[in-house]
Amino acid sequence: MKKSVILRRVIAVGLVLFILLYLLQRLFVPKYITGIVEGAFVSEYYREENKDFDVIFVGDCEVYENFSPIALWEEYGINSYIRGSAQQYIWQSYYLLEDTLRYHKPKVVVFNIQSLQYDESQSEAYNRMTLEGMKWSSAKVGSINASMTEDEHFIEYVFPLLRYHDRWKELTSDDVNYMFKTKPITFNGYYMRTDVKAAGDIPEGRPMEDYSFGDKAWEYMDKIRLLCEENEIELVLIKAPSLYPYWYEQYESQVEDYAAKYNLTYINLLEHQDETKVDYNTDTYDGGLHMNLSGAEKLSHFIGPVLLEHGAPDRRDDEELSRVWEKEIARYNEAAGK
Numbered sequence: 338m339k340k341s342v343i344l345r346r347v348i349a350v351g352l353v354l355f356i357l358l359y360l361l362q363r364l365f366v367p368k369y370i371t372g373i374v375e376g377a378f379v380s381e382y383y384r385e386e387n388k389d390f391d392v393i394f395v396g397d398c399e400v401y402e403n404f405s406p407i408a409l410w411e412e413y414g415i416n417s418y419i420r421g422s423a424q425q426y427i428w429q430s431y432y433l434l435e436d437t438l439r440y441h442k443p444k445v446v447v448f449n450i451q452s453l454q455y456d457e458s459q460s461e462a463y464n465r466m467t468l469e470g471m472k473w474s475s476a477k478v479g480s481i482n483a484s485m486t487e488d489e490h491f492i493e494y495v496f497p498l499l500r501y502h503d504r505w506k507e508l509t510s511d512d513v514n515y516m517f518k519t520k521p522i523t524f525n526g527y528y529m530r531t532d533v534k535a536a537g538d539i540p541e542g543r544p545m546e547d548y549s550f551g552d553k554a555w556e557y558m559d560k561i562r563l564l565c566e567e568n569e570i571e572l573v574l575i576k577a578p579s580l581y582p583y584w585y586e587q588y589e590s591q592v593e594d595y596a597a598k599y600n601l602t603y604i605n606l607l608e609h610q611d612e613t614k615v616d617y618n619t620d621t622y623d624g625g626l627h628m629n630l631s632g633a634e635k636l637s638h639f640i641g642p643v644l645l646e647h648g649a650p651d652r653r654d655d656e657e658l659s660r661v662w663e664k665e666i667a668r669y670n671e672a673a674g675k
Contacts, residue, residue, distance in 0.1 A: 358498065360516075361498060362496070362497055362498040362501075363516045363517060364508070364512055364513070364516055365497075365498060365501040365502065365504045365505065365508075365512070366469070366497045366498075366501055367501070367504075368511050368512055368515040368519055369466075369519070369522070370511045370515055370519055370520065370522075371511060373466075374522045374528075375398075375422060375423035375466050375528070376422075376423075376465065376466035376469065376470065377470070377519060377522045377523075378401060378421060378422050378423075378466075378470065378522065378523055378526060378528070379420070379422050379433070379466075379467055379469075379470030379471055380469075380470035380471075380519075381470075381521055381522065381523055381526070382418065382420055382437075382526065383472055384521075385418070385525075386661070387657075387658065387661055388440040388441045389416065389441050389658075390416050390417055390418040390441065390443055391415065391416045391417065391443055391444045391445065391648075391649045391650060391652070392409070392415055392416070392417035392418075392443055392444070392445045392446075392447065392644055392649050393417070393418055393419075393420055393434070393437055393443040393445075393446050393447070394417065394418070394419040394420065394421060394446075394447045394448075394449075394526070395420050395421065395425070395430040395433055395434055395446065395447070395448050395449075395561075396421055396425055396430055396447075396448060396449030396451065396452065397421060397422070397423065397424055397425040397449065397451060397452055398421070398423060398424075398528075398627055399449045399451050399576075399577035399579055399627070400419050400421045400447070400449045400577065401419050401421030401422070401523065401526055401527060401528050402527075402528050402530065402627040402628060402633065403577045403578070403579075403627060403628045403632070403633050403636050404419065404447075404527065404633055404636055404637050404640065405524070405527050405529075405630070405633045405634050405637045405669075406418060406419060406524065406525035406526065406527055406637075407524055407525065407527070407662075407665060407666055407669045408633070408634045408637035408638065409637050409640075409641055409644070410653075410662050410666075411666065412637070412638060412641055413641040413642070413644070413645060413649075413651060414650070414651035414652050414653035414654075415641060415644055415645070415649050415650075415651070415652075416649075416652050416658060416662075417525065417644075417649075418525045418526050419523070419525060419526025419527055420433045420434070420437060420526060421526055421528075422466055422467040422470070423463055423466050423467070424452075424459065424460075424463040424466075425452060425467055426452050426455050426458060426467075426484065427452045427453060427455070427554050427557040427558060427561070428480065428483040428484065428553070428557045429467050429468070429480050429483075429484060430448060430452065430557075430561065431557045431560045431561050431564070432471075432476045432477070432479050432480035432483070433467075433471070433476070433480070434446060434561060434564060434565075435476040435479070435564065436471060436472070436474060436476035436477065438564075438568060439474060439476070442568055442570065443570060444570065444571060444647075444648040444649055444650070445570065445571045445572075445573060445644055445647050445648055445649050446561075446565055446570050446571070446572050446573070447573045447574075447575055447640075447644075448561060448572065448573070448574055448575070449574075449575050449576065449577055450558075450574050450575070450576055450592050450603075451576065451577065451579075451582075451584075452554070453550045453554045453555075453558065453588070453591075453592070454550065454554070454588065455551075455554065456550070456551025456552070456553045456554050457486075457551075457553065458484050458485070458486050460486070461486055461488065461489050464484045464485065464486070464489070467480075467484075468480055468481055468484060468494060469494070469497065481494050483557075521668075524665060524668065524669045524672075525665060527633065529630055529633075529669070529672055529673065530622040530627070530629045530630065531622075531629055531630045531673060531674070532622045532629060533619060533621070533622060533629060534621065534622055534623055534624050535617065535618040535619070535621070535624070536580055536617035536618070536621055536624050536625030537624055537625075539580045539581050539583075539625060540581070540583070541583065542583030542584075542585055545585070545587075548585055548587030548588060548591075549591070550588075550591055558595065562599060562601070571602075571647040571648050572601055572602075573601070573602045573603075573604070573643065573644070573647060574592065574596055574601055574602065574603040574604070575603070575604050575605075575606060575640075576589075576592070576603075576604070576605040576606060576607060577606055577636075578606040578607050578609075578610065578613070578615055578628075578636070579607075579625065579626050579627065580607075580617065580624075580625035580626065581624075581625060581626055584605075584607065589605060592605075602643070602647065604640075604643065606636065606639075609639065612639055613635050613636055613638075613639045614635055615628070615632055615635055615636065616632075619631060620632030620635060630673055
């Protein structure tokens with residue numbers, strides 16, 4: 338048999354094997370359509386046709402459940418997106434921001450400082466809900482390296498099939514129906530909840546031996562600040578009005594000192610309940626940890642003027658952009674039952 342024929346056969350077998358492994362990988366990786374949907378959030382950003390957002394929020398559930406870009410657009414004409422994910426660590430926020438700058442440069446970045454209390458990743462599950470949704474770039478590589486726990490391996494992020502090969506026991510119809518394209522879960526990164534669970538008795542925080550934020554957390558806080566400075570982006574720090582986990586006075590003083598040192602705007606929304614008019618009997622869906630739709634719209638109403646003051650323009654006179662928002666508003670109103 339000629340060498341050329343053998344070579345063609347080897348190539349054909351290799352190609353079939355590659356396609357088979359690719360299909361298996363697409364089948365086995367989690368789709369996050371039902372149940373734990375938070376793993377779908379990061380990847381949704383890349384589907385946006387017009388990545389020309391003037392405001393980018395980065396952070397954990399204290400941004401993606403507490404602010405509504407749709408409300409910001411309708412009331413203030415602010416074109417915004419939330420690049421949030423479950424338990425998003427500060428180094429992940431930094432690399433998501435770096436990744437965002439590959440596509441466009443916002444005028445304002447809003448960072449929720451809750452994650453300063455973590456100096457190392459807490460679990461692989463949370464890592465994967467943020468990292469797997471990122472497109473490959475130097476930002477994703479950096480985020481993986483900064484995030485991996487001791488038991489994780491870089492190669493398993495490159496080839497997720499190595500991590501999920503035994504997930505065949507958990508496969509559902511979602512894994513087949515959404516192998517290549519999943520339905521949208523968020524509204525410009527906002528995760529809508531319309532149910533209500535009033536806040537009850539919130540426990541006081543337990544005394545700690547050391548309230549200081551760690552070196553790694555401060556390193557990436559500096560990285561976020563410097564990245565914004567280098568790109569002439571206004572950085573606004575916020576603390577969402579979550580009643581739990583407990584936010585210690587010692588945490589607060591560290592953030593206040595940092596903001597004062599670098600002349601940054603810092604808003605602790607726990608201290609602005611009178612202005613936001615948040616009602617913990619009606620505006621939270623889980624007992625005060627996160628806002629439901631009414632709470633998110635109240636917080637958006639409050640923060641809108643702050644964003645305008647820091648350089649976010651009112652773009653409601655942009656006809657093309659308004660048409661884009663009309664589609665998202667229709668889907669948002671349908672989901673909200675408006």
